[in-house]
Amino acid sequence: MSLATNSPAHSSSSDDFAAFLAVDLDSHSSDSSPDEETEGDNNAESVRIKRRKVEKLENSEEDIMHEVEEQSLEVLSKQQLCSHPGSFGNMCIICGQRLDEESGVTFGYIHKELRLNNDEINRMRNKEMKELLQRKKLILVLDLDHTLLNSTELRYLTVEEEYLRSQTDSLDDVTKGSLFLLNSVHTMTKLRPFVHSFLKEASKLFEMYIYTMGERRYAFEMAKLLDPKKEYFSSKVISRDDGTQKHQKGLDVVLGKESAVLILDDTENAWTKHKENLILMERYHFFASSCRQFGFNCKSLSELKNDESETDGALTTILKVLKQVHHMFFNEVSGDLVDRDVRQVLKTVRAEVLEGCKVVFSRVFPTKFQAENHQLWKMVEQLGGTCSTELDQSVTHVVATDAGTEKSRWALKEKKFLVHPRWIEASNYFWKRQMEENFTVEQTKVEQTKKQ
Incomplete structure (x- = not known):
C-alpha cells in the first residue's frame, strides 16, 4: 500500500x-x-x-x-x-532486494559474503583485461607449498632438524630472512631461495594472486612472509575455503580472463580444467616431513644442511620463462592484443624444449599399458619431441631404467643417447633440454657380470 x-x-x-x-x-x-x-x-x-x-x-x-x-x-x-549483478549475504548490492536463489560465484577472499552473477563476472573480467593490457600486464596465479615455500608442523621436525629452532629469522623484517617460526599456526616455514627477487621482478609483468589448498589463516600468514607491505597480492589471497570444488583449484574465482592467466603450481592434478595455463614446478622439499609426504626415502635439504641454488634454482629458471612468454605475448604474436591467448604462447615456448628429439622407451611403462597415454610420452610431445615404439636411425634417445634391455644395448651400440626418465622430467621443469650425461642409466648387476 x-x-x-x-x-x-x-x-x-x-x-x-x-x-x-x-x-x-x-x-x-x-x-x-x-x-x-x-x-x-x-x-x-x-x-x-x-x-x-x-x-x-x-x-x-x-x-x-x-x-x-x-x-x-x-x-x-x-x-x-535490476539485473542483480551481485549480493552481500542475500541482499542485492544495487537495489537491496532479498535474493533467495543463489547463482554465480562467491568471492569470499574479497569479502566474506560477496557473490557475483556470471554476467557481472564477465563484465569485470573484460574490464580488468582491458586495463591490464594497457599496462602490458598479464595475470599470474601462484601456489604456496612446494612452489614458493615449504612448511612443516613443529611436531614433525626430526632430531636432525632440531638445530633449525635456533636458526630462525626475525619476524620484524621478513625481507631479511628465509626461515621462520610461526607459533600462531604451530609451523616452521622456509622460503624458497630467490623468492623475494622473483616476486619483485614478476610483479612488473603480472598482476599476482596466491592460491593455496591450505586454510585461510595459514594462507594469510604465508602472505605476510612473502608480501609484508602488500605490494604484490593485496587482498588477492585465495585459500581452499574460497574454492568452488573440493580438492580442486579453478580460475572461476579469479577475476581475470583465462586467456591472460598463467599458473605456477607443483601439483598438476589440482588444475584439471586449466592444464594449458599451468607451468608445473619442481617441488621444493626442504623439510623431512615434505619428503615423507611424497614417498621419498632420502634425507631432506634441512637434514643435509643444504639448500636449492639461488642463481640457477627453480624460481630463477621459471622467471626467465615468464619473461619470455610475456615478451612473446606483447611483442611477437600477431593480431589484436585483446584476442591473444597466453596459453598458445606457453605452448609454443614449451614445444621448443625437445624440438628435434625422437624418443623410444624401454621397459618404462607397465606391461600392457597404452604407451601413448603415459604421462612421460605426453610430456615429450608437449616439449616438442616425438615418440616411437620402433627403433631406427632417426631415434635420438632411448629412455630406460636398465642398461641391459635390448633397446638400451642398441642405443649404446649405435651411439644414441641412453637416458633415465628423469631426463625428461628435468627438461620439463627447467624448460630446457638437459645434458644427457647427467642422466645416464646404470647397468644392472646381471649385465655387469656378463661383461666380466
Whole structure:
C-alpha cells in the first residue's frame, strides 16, 4: 500500500486537517494590532489570507506525498528491472532486494559474503583485461607449498632438524630472512631461495594472486612472509575455503580472463580444467616431513644442511620463462592484443624444449599399458619431441631404467643417447633440454657380470 494513500491530504478528514491549521494560524496572528476597531476592519482580509495559507499547506502536503509515492514506485521499478549483478549475504548490492536463489560465484577472499552473477563476472573480467593490457600486464596465479615455500608442523621436525629452532629469522623484517617460526599456526616455514627477487621482478609483468589448498589463516600468514607491505597480492589471497570444488583449484574465482592467466603450481592434478595455463614446478622439499609426504626415502635439504641454488634454482629458471612468454605475448604474436591467448604462447615456448628429439622407451611403462597415454610420452610431445615404439636411425634417445634391455644395448651400440626418465622430467621443469650425461642409466648387476 502506498504511503500517500494514508496521508491526511488524501483522507476523509482533510477538512479537519485544514481546520486545525486555521486555528493554529489564528493563535499565532493576534499580535498584528491591539486596536480591536482596526482588527475588525481587517477581519475579512485576514480570513482570506489564512485560507490561502491553509490551501497552500494542503497543496504542499499533497506534493510531498505524491513525491513519496513516485519514489516508492521508482524503487519498485528498479527492483523489477535490476539485473542483480551481485549480493552481500542475500541482499542485492544495487537495489537491496532479498535474493533467495543463489547463482554465480562467491568471492569470499574479497569479502566474506560477496557473490557475483556470471554476467557481472564477465563484465569485470573484460574490464580488468582491458586495463591490464594497457599496462602490458598479464595475470599470474601462484601456489604456496612446494612452489614458493615449504612448511612443516613443529611436531614433525626430526632430531636432525632440531638445530633449525635456533636458526630462525626475525619476524620484524621478513625481507631479511628465509626461515621462520610461526607459533600462531604451530609451523616452521622456509622460503624458497630467490623468492623475494622473483616476486619483485614478476610483479612488473603480472598482476599476482596466491592460491593455496591450505586454510585461510595459514594462507594469510604465508602472505605476510612473502608480501609484508602488500605490494604484490593485496587482498588477492585465495585459500581452499574460497574454492568452488573440493580438492580442486579453478580460475572461476579469479577475476581475470583465462586467456591472460598463467599458473605456477607443483601439483598438476589440482588444475584439471586449466592444464594449458599451468607451468608445473619442481617441488621444493626442504623439510623431512615434505619428503615423507611424497614417498621419498632420502634425507631432506634441512637434514643435509643444504639448500636449492639461488642463481640457477627453480624460481630463477621459471622467471626467465615468464619473461619470455610475456615478451612473446606483447611483442611477437600477431593480431589484436585483446584476442591473444597466453596459453598458445606457453605452448609454443614449451614445444621448443625437445624440438628435434625422437624418443623410444624401454621397459618404462607397465606391461600392457597404452604407451601413448603415459604421462612421460605426453610430456615429450608437449616439449616438442616425438615418440616411437620402433627403433631406427632417426631415434635420438632411448629412455630406460636398465642398461641391459635390448633397446638400451642398441642405443649404446649405435651411439644414441641412453637416458633415465628423469631426463625428461628435468627438461620439463627447467624448460630446457638437459645434458644427457647427467642422466645416464646404470647397468644392472646381471649385465655387469656378463661383461666380466
